[in-house]
Amino acid sequence: MTTKNKHFLRGMATVNFFADDMIAARDWYAELFGLDAYFQMPSKDAPAYVEFRIGDSEDEFGIIDRRYAPDGMQAGPGGAILLWHVDDIEAAFSRLIALGAKEYDPITKRGETGFVTASVVDPFGNVLGIMHNPHYVAVLGKVA
Incomplete structure (x- = not known):
């Protein structure tokens, strides 16, 4: 596969964080960022995924319900x-x-x-x- 761009990693597309309490996480980050999530799935009242666009490049910041974390993910901070x-x-x-x-x-x-x-x-x-x-x-x- 060839690309016009010489870089293999061309930029951060989305960073995903995980949370047990999706509504608390969404609201905490909304306060931190000073804006509401622009995308919430399946609904605002019971989200399993929320996403913000932040920063100079409108980078995607997603929060995923921890139930959907990869099986090998360790508990606690790391990585x-x-x-x-x-x-x-x-x-x-x-x-x-x-x-x-x-x-x-x-x-x-x-x-x-x-x-x-x-x-x-x-x-x-x-x-x-x-x-x-x-x-x-x-x-x-x-x-x-």
Whole structure:
């Protein structure tokens, strides 16, 4: 298979988190993002999947009822950490903690080039990473 694009991984299409209480998770993320989920299936009153479009590229952020998690998924935080760019990492981290998330990895400066990371565990057991990333800002500036 050949593609016109030279990159194998062309960009994040959707990130999926899991939750036992779908309505609480939907509402928590709606408060965090400042917008309602644009898609809820099978219904708003009993969702098994909800999705938000967030960020500069309207990235898809999905929440799936944990009953549909892959069989091998371990309980509790783990796996890869997707780091979302934020302009002010201290304010973003503080807001997450104020909304009930728990610190997973503290705010950490990564060298002297402006990269700073942190992560939390949301109230539903998922790791949410945040980062101030100068490369992201530079790439976004090229697109704008």
